[in-house]
Amino acid sequence: MDDAAEVTRIADAAEAVDGASPLDEAARIALADGAATVIVERGGFALLHDGDLSLAVQPDSRGRGVGTALLEGVASYDGELVAWSHGDHPAAARLATTYGWERVRDLWVMRRPTSLPLSPLELPDGLTIRSYDDSDADAIVAVNAAAFASHPEQGAMDRGNLARRMAEPWFDPAGLLVAEDGSGVLGFHWTKQHDERLGEVYVVGVSPQAQGRGLGKLLTLAGLHHLAGLGVEEVLLYVESDNGPAVAVYSRLGFAHADADTHVQYRRGA
Structure with missing residues (x-):
């Protein structure tokens, strides 16, 4: 199995358990176009493109230091890096704190039933x-x-x-x-x-x-x-948590946000 297929397999396994994919649209496009640097090992992956890091570990490999090893594997990357935690996972927050990544953005998912x-x-x-x-x-x-x-x-x-x-x-x-x-x-x-x-x-x-x-x-x-x-049956959208006017408009249209539907961006300085 090539790296791109293995990344997709791990991402799908993570999404099935976590409820959110560790790969956003930009990461998937970069992977498909061969425009990303990919590290795959021990049931996890790190994917780098344009200063953006995606990192995930399949559920049955978690708790074994795989995420830590992958994060250390990109430590030599020259320049600022940002990374999303799709779902605000505690493990991602712990890694960020340990390695000095700063929480810089909260992106909300808001949902509305078409009923x-x-x-x-x-x-x-x-x-x-x-x-x-x-x-x-x-x-x-x-x-x-x-x-x-x-x-x-x-x-x-x-x-x-x-x-x-x-x-x-x-x-x-x-x-x-x-x-x-x-x-x-x-x-x-x-x-x-x-x-x-x-x-x-x-x-x-x-x-x-x-x-x-x-x-x-x-x-x-x-x-x-x-x-x-x-x-x-349902419509979702993404909105910056601090965009009060937009959140107000979407709320009046029937959209609501649950705490679990929060994506967090972390940044590591150059």
Whole structure:
């Protein structure tokens, strides 16, 4: 079995027990594209790409020092590193404390059952929300860059990264909703269907010039109607825990957060 297949196997085994995958989308893409440095040993792996570390140990190999050995194996990496604990695991917190990694971000997962009723989508005059077509690519990249200028992951999306995401098996142009008026594209809501049961508010981006018009809520609501129409049972989203305005909007739309649905990012200085 090659390293990529073994990483996937270990990640799937960990997810089955932990309820969250140790590999986020960026890590999976880097692994599939051969753009990551991979260490596999003793039922665990460490995966490095662009200063981001993913580390996991399969459940039946835990408690044997595998995670510690893997973390020590990347100690010679030159530069700042960040790593996510998908699910805020105590073992990850202990490793972080032992090796001087700082807790820097809490990312919440919020969930909403589609059994909750949705408000009707009522758009102001002159505003249209429609599905994506190929002529929207440059506008989507531009709005995304402006909306997420300070976001360390999403803000870096360029045309190549957009195309790479659209090459994923789950991509459906009907689920990428674009808001526009006479001035052009103002925002978008990219939805994602994981399987028959689960949908996701993948990305909602609104141009700074269109802020204050309630467009984020309208786009989110439009996406929820779309996902409900697909028959999913639940919709999830990711939001920074300290983004009070966004958390408030999502809460009013029926999303809720449980403590176990917290992802923690740690950072090791250069």
